[in-house]
Amino acid sequence: MIELFSANTPNGKKISIMLEEIDFKYKVTKIDISNGEQFKEEFKKISPFSKIPVIIDHKNNRTIYESGAILIYLAEQSGKFYDKNERTKINQLLMAQIGYVGPMLGQHHQFHHYNPGKSKFGEDRYFKISKRIYQELDEVLSKSKFLSGNDYTISDIGTFPWIARHEWHDIGLKKYKNLTRWYLEISKRDAVKKGFSFMNKDESPPKP
Numbered sequence: 001m002i003e004l005f006s007a008n009t010p011n012g013k014k015i016s017i018m019l020e021e022i023d024f025k026y027k028v029t030k031i032d033i034s035n036g037e038q039f040k041e042e043f044k045k046i047s048p049f050s051k052i053p054v055i056i057d058h059k060n061n062r063t064i065y066e067s068g069a070i071l072i073y074l075a076e077q078s079g080k081f082y083d084k085n086e087r088t089k090i091n092q093l094l095m096a097q098i099g100y101v102g103p104m105l106g107q108h109h110q111f112h113h114y115n116p117g118k119s120k121f122g123e124d125r126y127f128k129i130s131k132r133i134y135q136e137l138d139e140v141l142s143k144s145k146f147l148s149g150n151d152y153t154i155s156d157i158g159t160f161p162w163i164a165r166h167e168w169h170d171i172g173l174k175k176y177k178n179l180t181r182w183y184l185e186i187s188k189r190d191a192v193k194k195g196f197s198f199m200n201k202d203e204s205p206p207k208p
């Protein structure tokens with residue numbers, strides 16, 4: 001059994017979606033990051049940077065933090081969404097999500113959605129970068145069905161919950177035809193619907 005320590009955020013949703021996709025049994029422990037629960041000594045023992053998500057795989061007695069590392073671990077354990085022959089390609093897009101797409105869209109959320117009017121520089125900067133990310137992902141998806149090729153992989157699972165915040169981004173997902181096609185294709189997967197609503201059963205990926 002897997003224990004998932006998480007919160008209802010894009011990084012949190014990646015792992016619940018993956019667990020649903022591979023059909024592993026899991027239980028969720030909520031970490032209230034808006035109230036500082038991530039800084040408690042008990043949690044820091046399993047997450048040295050005080051961040052969700054974290055999993056404990058009780059069967060193998062392993063604790064893993066960092067969403068990319070967790071996705072790779074679960075893909076290796078299940079043998080799914082991480083084709084051995086395509087790993088370099090999958091890793092590229094997964095690392096791009098972890099190091100670029102997620103952090104930049106996350107800053108856009110901070111300036112544009114949570115704190116509008118506080119910093120024109122911050123708002124403009126991350127709006128511009130976020131638009132660029134939409135354009136770049138759209139270009140990648142003009143060449144292949146999914147981000148790393150013709151198959152749905154952990155790079156798609158990692159990126160999807162970030163694009164699912166498109167209403168906060170105010171960029172207009174619909175303008176990006178390939179990204180929209182990809183988003184709709186993933187939105188209709190049963191495991192994605194289930195994993196997406198892991199903390200709020202009424203939540204579903206918003207329509208473009």
Ligand SMILES: N[C@@H](CCC(=O)N[C@@H](CS)C(=O)NCC(=O)O)C(=O)O
Pocket residue numbers: 007009010011012033038050051052053065066067068098
């Ligand atoms: N690189 C990390 C980022 C995780 C992350 O930023 N988690 C956020 C929530 S989405 C968090 O726990 N923030 C609490 C904090 O930093 O205090 C990963 O991919 O797992």
